[in-house]
Amino acid sequence: RCYSSAAAKTLTIGLIPGDGIGKEVIPAGRQVLEALPSSYGLKFNFIDLKAGFDHFQAAGTALPEETLSALRSECQGALFGAVSSPTTKVEGYSSPIVALRKKLNLYANVRPVKSVDNGIDRPVDLVIVRENTEDLYVKEEKTFENPDGTKVAEAIKRITEVASKKIGKMAFEIALRRQALRDLGLKSIHSSPSVTITHKSNVLSLTDGLFRETIRNFYDNHLDKFESIELKEQIVDSMVYKLFREPENFDVIVGPNLYGDILSDGAAALVGSLGLIPSCNVGENFVIGEPCHGSAPDIEGQNIANPIATIRSTAMMLEFLGYDKAAAKIYEAVDANLIENKIISPDLGGTSKTTEVIEDILKRIN
Amino acid sequence: RCYSSAAAKTLTIGLIPGDGIGKEVIPAGRQVLEALPSSYGLKFNFIDLKAGFDHFQAAGTALPEETLSALRSECQGALFGAVSSPTTKVEGYSSPIVALRKKLNLYANVRPVKSVDNGIDRPVDLVIVRENTEDLYVKEEKTFENPDGTKVAEAIKRITEVASKKIGKMAFEIALRRQALRDLGLKSIHSSPSVTITHKSNVLSLTDGLFRETIRNFYDNHLDKFESIELKEQIVDSMVYKLFREPENFDVIVGPNLYGDILSDGAAALVGSLGLIPSCNVGENFVIGEPCHGSAPDIEGQNIANPIATIRSTAMMLEFLGYDKAAAKIYEAVDANLIENKIISPDLGGTSKTTEVIEDILKRIN
Ligand SMILES: CC(C)[C@H](C(=O)O)[C@@H](O)C(=O)O
Numbered sequence: 001r002c003y004s005s006a007a008a009k010t011l012t013i014g015l016i017p018g019d020g021i022g023k024e025v026i027p028a029g030r031q032v033l034e035a036l037p038s039s040y041g042l043k044f045n046f047i048d049l050k051a052g053f054d055h056f057q058a059a060g061t062a063l064p065e066e067t068l069s070a071l072r073s074e075c076q077g078a079l080f081g082a083v084s085s086p087t088t089k090v091e092g093y094s095s096p097i098v099a100l101r102k103k104l105n106l107y108a109n110v111r112p113v114k115s116v117d118n119g120i121d122r123p124v125d126l127v128i129v130r131e132n133t134e135d136l137y138v139k140e141e142k143t144f145e146n147p148d149g150t151k152v153a154e155a156i157k158r159i160t161e162v163a164s165k166k167i168g169k170m171a172f173e174i175a176l177r178r179q180a181l182r183d184l185g186l187k188s189i190h191s192s193p194s195v196t197i198t199h200k201s202n203v204l205s206l207t208d209g210l211f212r213e214t215i216r217n218f219y220d221n222h223l224d225k226f227e228s229i230e231l232k233e234q235i236v237d238s239m240v241y242k243l244f245r246e247p248e249n250f251d252v253i254v255g256p257n258l259y260g261d262i263l264s265d266g267a268a269a270l271v272g273s274l275g276l277i278p279s280c281n282v283g284e285n286f287v288i289g290e291p292c293h294g295s296a297p298d299i300e301g302q303n304i305a306n307p308i309a310t311i312r313s314t315a316m317m318l319e320f321l322g323y324d325k326a327a328a329k330i331y332e333a334v335d336a337n338l339i340e341n342k343i344i345s346p347d348l349g350g351t352s353k354t355t356e357v358i359e360d361i362l363k364r365i366n
Numbered sequence: 367r368c369y370s371s372a373a374a375k376t377l378t379i380g381l382i383p384g385d386g387i388g389k390e391v392i393p394a395g396r397q398v399l400e401a402l403p404s405s406y407g408l409k410f411n412f413i414d415l416k417a418g419f420d421h422f423q424a425a426g427t428a429l430p431e432e433t434l435s436a437l438r439s440e441c442q443g444a445l446f447g448a449v450s451s452p453t454t455k456v457e458g459y460s461s462p463i464v465a466l467r468k469k470l471n472l473y474a475n476v477r478p479v480k481s482v483d484n485g486i487d488r489p490v491d492l493v494i495v496r497e498n499t500e501d502l503y504v505k506e507e508k509t510f511e512n513p514d515g516t517k518v519a520e521a522i523k524r525i526t527e528v529a530s531k532k533i534g535k536m537a538f539e540i541a542l543r544r545q546a547l548r549d550l551g552l553k554s555i556h557s558s559p560s561v562t563i564t565h566k567s568n569v570l571s572l573t574d575g576l577f578r579e580t581i582r583n584f585y586d587n588h589l590d591k592f593e594s595i596e597l598k599e600q601i602v603d604s605m606v607y608k609l610f611r612e613p614e615n616f617d618v619i620v621g622p623n624l625y626g627d628i629l630s631d632g633a634a635a636l637v638g639s640l641g642l643i644p645s646c647n648v649g650e651n652f653v654i655g656e657p658c659h660g661s662a663p664d665i666e667g668q669n670i671a672n673p674i675a676t677i678r679s680t681a682m683m684l685e686f687l688g689y690d691k692a693a694a695k696i697y698e699a700v701d702a703n704l705i706e707n708k709i710i711s712p713d714l715g716g717t718s719k720t721t722e723v724i725e726d727i728l729k730r731i732n
């Protein structure tokens with residue numbers, strides 16, 4: 001038992017492609033894990049799991065019980081592709097990814113957005129840390145009619161001290177970790193680390209006010225640990241403005257669920273394509289890597305989706321499971337592909353196929 | 367009485383500078399109105415009115431009853447500067463502009479964002495039509511404690527069929543009007559007019575679903591009038607992404623209050639400065655022009671705020687009061703100043719003072 005760290009560790013990973021291009025990119029996650037040199041001491045089992053709108057239409061449920069129980073009892077982590085959510089109310093349908101985040105208490109959605117040093121992109125190197133279980137995503141909605149017969153609908157936006165504190169802690173820990181990596185000589189545009197709280201407490205003084213105040217209190221109570229990190233804040237509208245005008249001024253941005261959703265798409269626009277942006281849904285005992293892009297029905301089945309968001313999400317999953325070196329290997333392979341700027345999918349102006357981009361990155365991992 | 371249209375019409379305009387740079391830019395609105403050549407047949411009375419955080423601190427109310435009653439009984443329109451809203455809960459304080467929008471039922475906040483044809487800016491020519499009275503801005507919030515003593519806060523997001531229909535109608539009418547202006551030879555980047563509904567009904571199927579569905583129904587029921595206008599939609603996160611990647615594909619964007627708030631700051635980032643972006647709060651019987659920027663305490667009192675957002679808001683106020691030609695004169699004077707790109711405030715990279723920019727624009731109106 002004393003030598004267990006030297007033996008190959010086996011991780012069981014759930015693969016949930018979902019809908020649309022999810023089915024084309026999730027295989028990339030599996031392939032990069034399988035390609036990791038044995039020197040990293042990792043072996044993988046994979047379990048194919050169902051979820052999504054296609055499955056809902058075929059089987060009446062978007063998130064089968066078997067998927068949930070396999071994740072809970074057999075897996076250490078998972079990769080989720082995308083779902084094509086209907087925009088009109090479909091009786092009985094509910095987004096499986098929103099449900100997974102809540103049911104597995106994956107309280108943080110971490111979304112790094114980083115430009116590649118290829119002389120084309122504007123320098124961006126930030127992480128959005130999005131609360132992942134509450135806000136308007138509690139989905140407590142109701143409708144009723146006015147006496148005159150016109151309709152009214154209401155939704156609850158819920159913010160708790162408990163979730164705000166957890167996401168605040170995660171944001172500061174990530175800022176500290178980024179600082180440590182920079183201290184080790186990792187190139188970055190940031191000379192000084194910071195966490196920016198984003199909120200709209202000039203209007204929502206109680207809800208967003210609680211979010212803001214809880215994170216401020218957490219910081220004040222843990223100054224010993226986080227004193228090297230500057231605490232900043234931005235009202236969400238102004239945050240979107242500044243994100244585009246001066247992205248280089250942001251390091252870690254923390255926000256409630258909905259603002260995090262909006263800001264991460266906004267930040268993605270800064271670096272050329274949503275197809276590059278990974279995310280990781282992180283809980284105490286479980287992580288799900290998930291590309292930020294959607295199911296993209298317009299390009300489905302053409303083998304042209306960018307697999308990089310999924311490959312980076314796979315690395316993030318490893319990172320949050322504690323396997324930093326294996327994660328770094330994957331990140332570097334992706335960066336090398338992007339810096340070379342040759343075998344590149346159409347969203348980045350290239351002509352390569354999904355499978356060609358995957359092959360190129362696999363070659364750099366082996 | 368038959369000749370009344372030939373006589374000079376007198377309009378009474380409330381001036382509400384508010385806080386910070388509001389005090390420096392609102393005078394510009396008054397000056398451009400006074401500078402309008404008499405051939406436009408307009409005369410103006412001005413009433414100075416109080417509101418804002420400074421006033422709250424001095425007098426215990428952010429929106430005095432006298433301001434509200436003067437607007438209601440004496441004015442045809444008003445200009446509002448900015449307020450410095452506190453981000454923490456201040457007992458008894460409530461944002462006066464949010465209150466004015468609701469109390470005067472100014473149901474639409476119209477925010478045009480247009481680049482100037484100066485060879486520098488990326489072409490953008492869109493209007494954000496923001497619902498202005500409901501959504502999370504109903505500010506119905508409460509807090510309570512869990513049994514373990516931790517805090518919870520909730521806010522109501524309310525969407526009504528009545529308000530959604532009104533804002534939808536406004537969006538289509540603006541799209542039609544923009545099309546008519548283009549047909550008259552006005553230069554524009556849009557070959558075909560459109561209204562894009564922005565929402566998050568993949569998560570908020572009842573509230574944002576009602577917004578979306580009401581506007582779709584309105585369109586279907588008024589196809590005879592609006593058939594030349596294409597109806598499109600974008601989920602709000604993807605809307606922010608596309609706003610930055612392909613702004614030239616958007617003409618009129620309509621959204622609930624909060625998304626409209628966020629999107630208008632986002633769009634402002636596309637054209638160089640929030641200091642350029644006007645807005646108009648529009649109701650059945652009243653309009654308030656309002657620059658989109660805030661009170662900007664960091665540059666207060668230095669005579670360097672950009673007065674253009676206010677000057678354009680003044681023109682918008684005239685436009686919504688039915689005085690298109692006078693409005694056009696002001697817009698042209700501003701465009702001429704920007705195209706010349708000489709007497710320009712610091713936010714645009716210039717060195718001119720607020721008062722110098724105003725003078726330059728006044729010269730072009732006289
Ligand atoms: C598909 C949708 C429910 C989801 C969200 O809003 O969280 C997506 O936009 C995301 O960002 O992961």
Ligand SMILES: CC(C)[C@H](C(=O)O)[C@@H](O)C(=O)O
Binds near residue numbers: 202203
């Ligand atoms: C100051 C604030 C209450 C206001 C809003 O959120 O509406 C502002 O951001 C705006 O856009 O006019």
